[in-house]
Amino acid sequence: MKRFDCLVIGAGPAGVCAALYLARFDVRVALVEKLAPGGLLLQTSEVENYPGFPKGIKGYELADALDAQLAPYANLTRIRGEVQEMELGQDVKRVRIDDEWHEAHAVIICAGVRYKSLGLPDEHKFIGKGLSFCALCDANFFRGQKVAVVGGGNSALEESLYLAKIASEVHIIHRRDEFRGAPIYVSRLKEHANVHFEYSTVVSALHGDTALEGITLKRLHSGKEEFLPVQGMFIFIGFLPAGHFLPAELEVDENGFIHTDLEMRTKLPGVFAAGDIRAKLCRQVVTAVGDGATAANSAFTYLERKHG
Amino acid sequence: MASAVTDNSFDSDVLQSSTPVLVDFWAPWCGPCRAIAPVIDELAAEFEGKVSILKMNVDENPATPGKYGIRAIPTLILFKNGEVVEQVTGAVSKSNLSVLLNEKALG
Numbered sequence: 001m002k003r004f005d006c007l008v009i010g011a012g013p014a015g016v017c018a019a020l021y022l023a024r025f026d027v028r029v030a031l032v033e034k035l036a037p038g039g040l041l042l043q044t045s046e047v048e049n050y051p052g053f054p055k056g057i058k059g060y061e062l063a064d065a066l067d068a069q070l071a072p073y074a075n076l077t078r079i080r081g082e083v084q085e086m087e088l089g090q091d092v093k094r095v096r097i098d099d100e101w102h103e104a105h106a107v108i109i110c111a112g113v114r115y116k117s118l119g120l121p122d123e124h125k126f127i128g129k130g131l132s133f134c135a136l137c138d139a140n141f142f143r144g145q146k147v148a149v150v151g152g153g154n155s156a157l158e159e160s161l162y163l164a165k166i167a168s169e170v171h172i173i174h175r176r177d178e179f180r181g182a183p184i185y186v187s188r189l190k191e192h193a194n195v196h197f198e199y200s201t202v203v204s205a206l207h208g209d210t211a212l213e214g215i216t217l218k219r220l221h222s223g224k225e226e227f228l229p230v231q232g233m234f235i236f237i238g239f240l241p242a243g244h245f246l247p248a249e250l251e252v253d254e255n256g257f258i259h260t261d262l263e264m265r266t267k268l269p270g271v272f273a274a275g276d277i278r279a280k281l282c283r284q285v286v287t288a289v290g291d292g293a294t295a296a297n298s299a300f301t302y303l304e305r306k307h308g
Numbered sequence: 309m310a311s312a313v314t315d316n317s318f319d320s321d322v323l324q325s326s327t328p329v330l331v332d333f334w335a336p337w338c339g340p341c342r343a344i345a346p347v348i349d350e351l352a353a354e355f356e357g358k359v360s361i362l363k364m365n366v367d368e369n370p371a372t373p374g375k376y377g378i379r380a381i382p383t384l385i386l387f388k389n390g391e392v393v394e395q396v397t398g399a400v401s402k403s404n405l406s407v408l409l410n411e412k413a414l415g
Contacts, residue, residue: 034401035343042339042399060339080346082401098403128380128397137338141379211377232379 002077004030006299007095007104009083010242012039013285014275015110016066017292018299023073025300030104031070032097034082038063039112040276041285045136045162050285062285083111083245088271105306106270106299109246109258110292113239113276113283118150122206130212132234135159139166142232148173148215150203151236157185159234164192171228173198175220203233241277253279264295270306272299310352313362315369321362323390328413329360330405333383335367340399341382347402351409359413386412 008019011033022029036042044059053062070076081097086107093107115133117123123131132138135149139162147167149160152174158181163170172189177199179186189195198217204225205216214229241256251259251267257279264272274291276283313321313331322329332348334341352361366373366381376385376392386394386408394412396405 034347034403035399036346038339038343042343044339060337060342063339063342080350080402082403128383128395129377130379132380133398134338134340134380137335137340137382138380211379 001101001103003103004028005104005303006106006108007032007102008108008110010039010110010112011037012110012112012275012288013041013066014288014292016070017289018108018110018274018296019076020069021293021296022300023070023076026075027300027303028075030077030079032079032081032083037067043134047285086245086247088247088268089249093270106302108272108274108295108299109277110275111242111277114242115235116238116240118203118235120206126206126208126212129210130208130232132232135162135234139163142167144168145231146229147232147234148228148230149234149236152176152179152181153236153238154181154185156236157181157189159236160195161185161188164189164195169194169196171196171198173201173203173217175200175202239276243277263298264291265298270302310348310361310363313364315371318372322387325360327358327360329362329387330409331385331387332363333366333373333378333381334363335365335381338381343399344382347405350402351405355409359409388413
């Protein structure tokens with residue numbers, strides 16, 4: 001059992017920034033991460049909208065740079081592990097990381113999000129065998145082949161642009177009549193002759209023996225179904241909170257995202273949330289680091305009041 | 309640290325190995341591969357002598373990933389006596405991989 005002033009859960013941009021601010025406040029802080037630091041930045045090819053990088057920066061480069069800024073602080077402990085359980089209702093909070101319990105006076109939850117899947121019965125069977133959540137990682141395996149992209153937001157459109165340069169055909173499948181993503185992506189995609197827009201369409205079935213060979217498209221207006229042969233399918237239909245360990249007394253929205261006030265305080269004293277796991281509309285690296293700094297400030301104020 | 313395996317050394321280091329082998333198929337530009345890299349290194353140290361944990365760069369070694377139908381990275385394949393026992397794709401947590409190694413490699 002180890003005890004800290006503050007535990008920060010998740011080392012994406014929000015968590016790293018919260019840990020940085022707390023370390024500089026001279027708080028005994030532990031940063032918990034199950035993988036390498038960076039969070040969803042590690043799934044992002046190019047970040048073009050983070051201020052200070054006029055030419056853009058690769059997701060993993062920004063992740064490394066954010067993390068490197070924590071190096072000087074001896075009062076910061078890193079814990080590699082996965083949170084399994086939390087007890088946040090009492091004065092001293094308890095968090096079980098793998099098999100070991102840790103205690104802290106304050107907790108900042110920055111656990112981020114995970115990709116939503118389609119929910120088709122045999123979807124799991126095709127993960128890594130044609131079905132992917134990362135075009136940057138896997139596009140090369142589909143060079144010169146036909147692929148589908150499911151989704152209509154910025155992620156779906158960005159990844160489609162990348163795939164258009166590698167795959168022979170890209171079919172963007174979207175349930176609505178128009179895309180939610182930025183118009184700049186749509187106009188760039190229209191310049192590629194191998195990009196096909198399948199509006200008002202959903203994927204109703206996956207086909208293949210050992211690997212994906214095709215999908216069934218269902219046209220929502222006519223109800224008709226048709227087979228589309230594709231070797232790859234990339235899914236970008238949004239996110240769910242990565243908080244399977246959140247206790248029931250934490251207030252969340254209908255999708256499980258954590259409600260906070262503008263100072264990142266949850267309803268539980270000493271418990272704060274920051275970044276993509278928070279119930280909010282704008283999920284960006286720049287808003288995540290802002291949340292992280294605000295949460296750290298609130299946690300510091302809370303600890304000061306508590307200890308006088 | 310997990311050591312590297314190549315197309316050339318795959319037969320001797322993996323297929324002919326007397327201990328079970330976990331191979332991490334990865335590439336330097338792949339974010340999720342970077343995400344699990346520290347986990348793979350820690351597991352290599354913890355399972356030393358019991359399970360051999362190796363990394364194959366798919367950019368430099370195209371033959372083996374093709375042979376095993378790899379279409380996504382990171383993909384981790386567990387080999388026992390030259391046969392594929394288990395295949396996992398994506399940034400999996402260390403606790404899940406420890407369970408997998410204990411049950412499928414050593415169990």
